[in-house]
Amino acid sequence: MSRGRLHAADHLAAFIADDAGHAVGLATYSVVGKDTELVSIDSLVEGRGVGTALLGAVASAACAAGSRRLWLVTSNDNLDALRFYQRRGLRLVAVHPGAVDAARTLKPQIPVLGSHGIPLHDEIELAAEPAAVLRAVSGRRAAERDSM
Numbered sequence: 001m002s003r004g005r006l007h008a009a010d011h012l013a014a015f016i017a018d019d020a021g022h023a024v025g026l027a028t029y030s031v032v033g034k035d036t037e038l039v040s041i042d043s044l045v046e047g048r049g050v051g052t053a054l055l056g057a058v059a060s061a062a063c064a065a066g067s068r069r070l071w072l073v074t075s076n077d078n079l080d081a082l083r084f085y086q087r088r089g090l091r092l093v094a095v096h097p098g099a100v101d102a103a104r105t106l107k108p109q110i111p112v113l114g115s116h117g118i119p120l121h122d123e124i125e126l127a128a129e130p131a132a133v134l135r136a137v138s139g140r141r142a143a144e145r146d147s148m
């Protein structure tokens with residue numbers, strides 16, 4: 001669910017991160033007009049660059065599609081995702097109070113308590129120009145290479 005819209009993941013464009021034949025991550029996205037929405041991003045091996053690679057792939061696809069805006073929503077409890085996105089060029093552009101509560105009426109399996117025991121209520125929207133995300137992702141990859 002995002003902004004009141006139910007997405008079917010198996011109908012979306014996607015990138016799968018592959019490590020020696022094993023799927024280690026998935027990002028799905030949707031291009032509408034001049035906007036690309038990052039609908040989902042999941043890493044099965046956190047902290048090894050999979051999420052950064054997937055975000056970079058979606059930002060590249062957004063550039064190729066001529067999108068002027070790459071955007072997404074996350075929930076108010078997802079502090080790790082908020083850090084992840086902001087360190088990769090995305091900016092907070094809106095808070096949608098009660099959006100997760102509204103989504104729960106359509107999808108009752110959305111829990112009441114989220115990560116860190118934070119009550120799950122709101123959607124936080126982040127956005128950036130796709131090229132800005134690509135630059136930030138390239139910068140982080142270079143920094144990680146230098147630290148090895």
Ligand SMILES: CC(C)(COP(=O)(O)OP(=O)(O)OC[C@H]1O[C@@H](n2cnc3c(N)ncnc32)[C@H](O)[C@@H]1OP(=O)(O)O)[C@@H](O)C(=O)NCCC(=O)NCCS
Nearest residue numbers: 041042043045046047048049050051052073074081084087
């Ligand atoms: C958010 C999420 C996709 C990030 O994926 P990830 O694979 O852990 O992402 P990365 O490894 O690229 O980056 C995560 C951290 O690991 C560090 N890292 C990246 N590559 C690394 C490497 N080779 N060695 C050590 N650390 C590394 C990065 O510095 C980064 O830290 P930072 O956020 O402080 O900059 C992942 O945490 C996830 O799947 N969360 C659950 C689903 C979710 O909440 N999705 C978002 C919903 S909107």
